[in-house]
Amino acid sequence: MVTTPRTLAFATAAAVLLAASACTPQVQPAPMPTVSMACTKDSLPTETAGKLTIATDEPAYQPWFVDDKPDNGQGFESAVAYAVAEQLGYARDDVTWTRVRFDAAIAPGPKNFDFDINQFSITDERKQAVDFSAPYYLVRQTVIALKSSKIAGRTALAELRDARLGAQVGTTSYQAITDVVRPKSEPRVYNSNDDAKKALQNGQIDGLVVDLPTAFYITGAEIDDAVIVGQLPQVGSPEAFGLLLDKDSPLTGCVSAAVGRLASDGVLRQLEEKWLAQDAGAPELT
Structure with missing residues (x-):
């Protein structure tokens, strides 16, 4: 990818x-526009x-x-x-x-x-x-992880609740962790996605939550041993x-x-x- x-x-x-x-x-049906x-x-x-x-x-x-x-x-x-x-x-x-x-x-x-x-x-x-x-x-929020992570290959939200997850501060990604995944431990918060990616590579978190286009980019072009675990149910007002x-x-x-x-x-x-x-x-x- x-x-x-x-x-x-x-x-x-x-x-x-x-x-x-x-x-x-x-995608939710939008009101049909008036056409002339x-x-x-x-x-x-x-x-x-x-x-x-x-x-x-x-x-x-x-x-x-x-x-x-x-x-x-x-x-x-x-x-x-x-x-x-x-x-x-x-x-x-x-x-x-x-x-x-x-x-x-x-x-x-x-x-x-x-x-x-x-x-x-x-x-x-x-x-x-x-x-x-x-x-x-x-746009959907998505969990990515290293191939070696304990959450790689998991398929259910319940299987992520014991994971250490991280996201950029103040983002919909962070909201998705707290509102949708609801892990047992507090999410790790980072000032930027670059900081969060480093934490993922260093093993400080099990998984990183980003939007799906960013997930494709990170796993396809930035971190060779990263994989998409899965997409989360929609939350908030997405892009x-x-x-x-x-x-x-x-x-x-x-x-x-x-x-x-x-x-x-x-x-x-x-x-x-x-x-x-x-x-x-x-x-x-x-």
Whole structure:
């Protein structure tokens, strides 16, 4: 599992669009937006008539994409993109992919795509320059450990209660330890994730709690002998990822409605389970 340093930078963003239930991990259905046009292939004013142009960064990393090929439909975000396209009436052959740097996508100015999917955290600051769809993913808190740790391979929350867990101070990760895991001993608190990672490597804690994108980065690119133990049930108001569109795009309402239907129908949940829990080795702790 490999991701990009970009992921680590935005993985700790605090502002979110949608609060989730404390006991359900899936994306919650968002209120259906009011749209002023028919959300059909024939009526949508896309970059190219009859086609849907979707952007992402290069390279595109697992588990969000597979083999740096967004058009293969594999990986969580590739699968979500094609599901949204289908909701809007576009067949797979009607979808065109383009590569746009993360920073360029969130910058003000006209876009050369219909929407971009690239783990964009929805924030009020970014909404000054671009539009976002309803959330397609709410970031989960995740326990990671060294392969040699006594908690590596555990599958239940109850099996973590005798562990020494740590997290960065003042984060949702720390809240997840106290509110969800409820270990017998007080969590260890660190000023930064860097300090917490050192404590994990030095054996001062059995497990470290971070958000899932950060967990993929740490276990895939930073600590060779670290593994994901599992994802925790949702807690608090998590960070949310949304599809990014041009500011005041005429497509925003239709794209948001498509995401909302996918959430209501349980499709986003199914894709999350397949690509983030099963294929990416981040099982859910129950």
